[in-house]
Amino acid sequence: MQLTEMLSLIVKGFWETLYMTLGSTIVAYALGLPLGLLLVLTDPKGLKPMPVFNRVLGIVINLLRSVPFIILLVWVMPVTRAIMGTTIGSKATLVPLFIAAAPFIARMVESSAREVNQGVIEAAQAMGASPWEILVKVILPEAKPSLIVGAAIAVTTILGYSAMAGIVGGGGLGAIAINYGYYRSNSNVMLVMVVLLVLIVQVFQEVGTRIAQRLDRRIRERD
Amino acid sequence: MATPIIELQGITKTFGTGAGAVTALKDVDLTIYEGEIFGVIGLSGAGKSTLVRCINLLEKPTAGKVIVNGQELTALSQKELREQRRSIGMIFQGFNLLMQRSVLDNVCFPLELCGVGRKEARVKAQKLLERVGLESKKDAYPAQLSGGQMQRVAIARALATDPKVLLCDEATSALDPTTTLSILDLLKELNRELNVTVVIITHEMKVVEAVCNRVAILADNKIEELGTVEEIFRQPKSLAARQLIVPGSQAPSRESFGAGRFWRLTFDGSEKTEQPLVAEMVLRTGAPVNIVFADTRALNGRIYGQMILQLPENELAVTEMGRYLTESGVSFEEVI
Numbered sequence: 001m002q003l004t005e006m007l008s009l010i011v012k013g014f015w016e017t018l019y020m021t022l023g024s025t026i027v028a029y030a031l032g033l034p035l036g037l038l039l040v041l042t043d044p045k046g047l048k049p050m051p052v053f054n055r056v057l058g059i060v061i062n063l064l065r066s067v068p069f070i071i072l073l074v075w076v077m078p079v080t081r082a083i084m085g086t087t088i089g090s091k092a093t094l095v096p097l098f099i100a101a102a103p104f105i106a107r108m109v110e111s112s113a114r115e116v117n118q119g120v121i122e123a124a125q126a127m128g129a130s131p132w133e134i135l136v137k138v139i140l141p142e143a144k145p146s147l148i149v150g151a152a153i154a155v156t157t158i159l160g161y162s163a164m165a166g167i168v169g170g171g172g173l174g175a176i177a178i179n180y181g182y183y184r185s186n187s188n189v190m191l192v193m194v195v196l197l198v199l200i201v202q203v204f205q206e207v208g209t210r211i212a213q214r215l216d217r218r219i220r221e222r223d
Numbered sequence: 224m225a226t227p228i229i230e231l232q233g234i235t236k237t238f239g240t241g242a243g244a245v246t247a248l249k250d251v252d253l254t255i256y257e258g259e260i261f262g263v264i265g266l267s268g269a270g271k272s273t274l275v276r277c278i279n280l281l282e283k284p285t286a287g288k289v290i291v292n293g294q295e296l297t298a299l300s301q302k303e304l305r306e307q308r309r310s311i312g313m314i315f316q317g318f319n320l321l322m323q324r325s326v327l328d329n330v331c332f333p334l335e336l337c338g339v340g341r342k343e344a345r346v347k348a349q350k351l352l353e354r355v356g357l358e359s360k361k362d363a364y365p366a367q368l369s370g371g372q373m374q375r376v377a378i379a380r381a382l383a384t385d386p387k388v389l390l391c392d393e394a395t396s397a398l399d400p401t402t403t404l405s406i407l408d409l410l411k412e413l414n415r416e417l418n419v420t421v422v423i424i425t426h427e428m429k430v431v432e433a434v435c436n437r438v439a440i441l442a443d444n445k446i447e448e449l450g451t452v453e454e455i456f457r458q459p460k461s462l463a464a465r466q467l468i469v470p471g472s473q474a475p476s477r478e479s480f481g482a483g484r485f486w487r488l489t490f491d492g493s494e495k496t497e498q499p500l501v502a503e504m505v506l507r508t509g510a511p512v513n514i515v516f517a518d519t520r521a522l523n524g525r526i527y528g529q530m531i532l533q534l535p536e537n538e539l540a541v542t543e544m545g546r547y548l549t550e551s552g553v554s555f556e557e558v559i
Contacts, residue, residue, distance in 0.1 A: 123319035123377075126279055127333040127384070128308035137335070141323050217323045217364040 006189070009176060014196065016090040017172035020162040024097035025155050031102045035061070036109025037135060047121075047131040064103040069161050072096050073168050090171030093162060101158045108154055112146035113139050145216035152208020156201045163197060173197055227290075228388060228420050229255040229278055234287035236273050247273040248284070249444045257387075260414050260421045262431040262452070264467055265441030271424045274441065275392050278422065279311045280304060292387055309337060312381030312419075316393035318373040320365040326376050327352065327361040333383045351379040355409060371402035378409065382417070389413070391423045395430055407434045428467050432456070440464045457492055457525070468527065477558055480515050484534040484541070485558040490519055490526040493552055497524075501532070504547050510540035531558060 039057060042050040067075070073096045077087045080095040116139050124138045140147075163174025173193050181190030213219065236248040247270045255261045265271045276282035277289060280296050289296045294307055320329050330348035331341070339347070352358045355375040365373055374394060381389055391410070395403040411434050414421050423435060431438050431452060438455055440448040442463030448455060459465045477485070505511055512532045519528030534541050548555050 117317075117319065117322075119315055119317045119319040120321060122281060123313065123315060124332075124336075126281060126308060126311070126313040126390075127336055128305040129336050130302075130305060133336060137332070138321065142321060144323060215323075217325075218366045 009180075010173070010192065010196070013171065013173045013176045013193075017159065017162055017174070017197075017200070020090045020093050020097060020165070020170070020172055021155060021159045024094050024101055024162075025105075025151075025158050027094070028098050028101035028105050028154075028158070029151070031098075032105025033109050035102070035106035037113060037139070039106065039110040040113040040139070041131065041135065047134060061103040061106055064099065065107070067100075069096070069100050070164055070167065072100055073165060073170075077168070088169040090165075093165040093170035093172075096165070097158055097161055100161055101154065104157065105150075105154050108150040109147065112143045112150050115146050116142045145212040145218075148208055148212040148215065152205050152212075155204045155208070159197065159201060159204070226257040227254045228257040228292060229253070229422070230288070230290040231274075231277065232288040232290070234274075234277055234284045234289065236270075236277060236282060237285045246444055248277070251287070251444075251446055253439060253446060253449075255420060255422060257420055258414070258418050259437060260411065260423065260435050262423045262425065262435035262438040263441055264425055264428065264431050264438060265463070266426060266467070269441040269463075270444045271426070271441050272392055275313075275390050275422060275424045278388075278390055279308055279313060309333070309384045310386050311388045311390060312384070312386035313390040313392065314374065314377045314381050314394045316396045318365070318370070318377045318397075320373055320376055320380070322365050324364075325361065326357065326363050326365065326368070329365065329376055330379045330383055333380060337384060347383065348379070351382055352376075354382075354413075355379045369402075370398050371406060374398065374402075374406050375409065378406075378413070382413065382419070385417075386419065388420045388422065391421065391425075393424055393426070396425065396427070403430065404433065410434060440467065456527070480531070480533065480558070485515065486532050486534060486555045487558050488530045488532065488548065488553055488555045490528050490530070490553065492525040492527050498551075500551060500553065501530075504544055507547055508535075508540045508543040510535035510537050510544075512544075 035057070039054065039061075040046055041048045042054040042057070044051045044054065046054075076096045076099055079099075080087050080092050083095055084092045086092050120142060121134055121138060124134050129137065162170070162172055163177065164170075166172065166175030166178035169175075173196055177190050177193035177197075180186050181193060231251055231253040234248055234251040234253075235246070238245045238247060251274065253274075263271050263274060273282055277284050277287075278291065280289060284297065287297070291307065292310055296304060296307055299307060321332060324332065327345065327348050330351055331344040334344035334347060335341075349358065349361065352361050355378055357372060357375050357379070360368060360372060360376075365376065368376065377394075378389075389410070395406050398406060407430060410421055410423070413419055421434075423430060425431060435452050437450065438452050439446045440455065440461060440463050442461070447461040447463045448459070455464055456468055459468045501512065501514070512534060514530060515533050516531040517528070519526050519530060521527075534544070545555070
């Protein structure tokens with residue numbers, strides 16, 4: 001294969017990877033964020049205790065999280081076809097990625113929200129804040145740095161998942177690594193893909209950490 | 224001083240159910256009057272924090288009525304209760320400021336909850352920060368402040384909605400003695416100038432002594448004793464009160480003194496400060512004594528506490544000393 005041909009393939013794969021990763025992360029947050037907050041809110045000791053609902057939600061999330069992604073990829077193919085009209089390509093991969101990412105994100109959000117000092121929540125209650133106000137004006141802003149760090153972890157994890165999608169005909173750098181590197185035993189292609197994936201992970205993690213640090217007001221500027 | 228502002232009637236609070244149930248408060252009745260600085264003191268586990276949380280219903284009492292400002296809080300819906308909580312400010316041991324908001328925005332927070340416009344809220348918050356002496360820190364974040372400064376911000380925040388009552392839950396327990404006094408002075412000043420009723424929960428007698436008008440002593444989940452601070456100090460009736468008030472209840476053990484004879488003198492407030500008791504005793508008997516331990520305090524010109532003296536070897540002098548102490552009305556016993 002020509003070098004230029006390979007290069008354009010890699011560039012295409014790079015954009016596909018970003019599209020799959022960020023696209024599914026954003027959609028998964030739309031579901032995972034409220035679910036995570038719901039887990040905290042409906043906890044038996046939470047602001048709106050609903051023990052049964054909380055229990056059921058927790059079990060459903062655990063079930064989804066315990067299915068290995070490679071199996072999930074195959075299982076949800078009918079769903080993917082129904083939604084996207086196809087099971088091949090990066091667009092189709094969005095569906096299993098979303099299904100895997102949403103419960104993971106819900107747990108990440110839950111853990112960030114739980115880190116918020118219980119005393120601050122109590123103080124807000126003492127001031128007459130409603131559960132909704134506490135959620136929006138206390139928990140979310142106070143957990144912001146932790147939520148951003150969590151998002152960086154979520155993105156890098158989903159990036160890892162997206163690379164697996166190549167096996168069932170998904171797109172992206174992972175697909176190139178599998179199709180050209182593994183099936184055709186081209187170790188150079190494999191190496192380039194791995195290096196690229198490593199670099200992307202590094203960048204996402206670094207950007208996430210930096211943003212979180214910059215926004216966190218708990219860090220003293222001078223002491 | 225005669226209008227009740229906080230009334231607790233038959234408050235019982237039990238945590239958990241069945242065999243694992245823990246009773247935090249047992250049938251507590253308490254009335255606090257408008258304009259008072261009222262202290263609730265007790266050792267840890269006595270139920271003080273639960274008691275103060277029952278006043279604004281952060282803890283729902285298992286039984287009993289809570290009336291604040293003429294409103295029976297225990298009969299209100301969640302929404303009405305939130306409304307009423309705005310007239311009850313609260314500060315905490317851990318300050319509980321919003322760490323991601325600036326000092327000014329922290330003080331604006333309760334105003335935001337009441338729907339006060341941003342501009343108006345900032346003006347008011349600024350005034351409150353001036354009131355507590357922190358106007359220069361308005362753009363700082365809580366993490367950049369000292370403990371005392373954080374508590375001042377918390378006080379400004381608690382006062383933002385012009386509450387009638389300010390609840391202080393161990394508000395000075397995390398602060399050093401000097402900062403504690405300055406915070407107590409501020410509370411006293413706010414009480415005087417804004418006529419806000421202050422309820423102080425503490426385990427430190429010196430806090431009660433410094434600012435409170437009346438005090439309730441909480442022990443074993445009920446109010447053991449209640450009265451003006453002078454009354455309780457002058458004549459603590461319950462064991463709990465004596466433990467809290469009479470210093471040196473835990474004197475060092477006999478072994479730590481070494482050889483010799485020792486007497487423990489107990490001052491129960493019947494001695495006056497102007498009487499140089501020990502010096503007089505030494506002069507009269509002509510034999511010196513060694514003070515090995517002393518923990519006493521003067522309250523309203525009277526002495527409370529205890530002192531341990533090492534006696535001279537001269538038996539005659541010791542007998543003489545015993546006679547002198549008995550004459551002076553000081554109780555003493557040999558430390559064995």
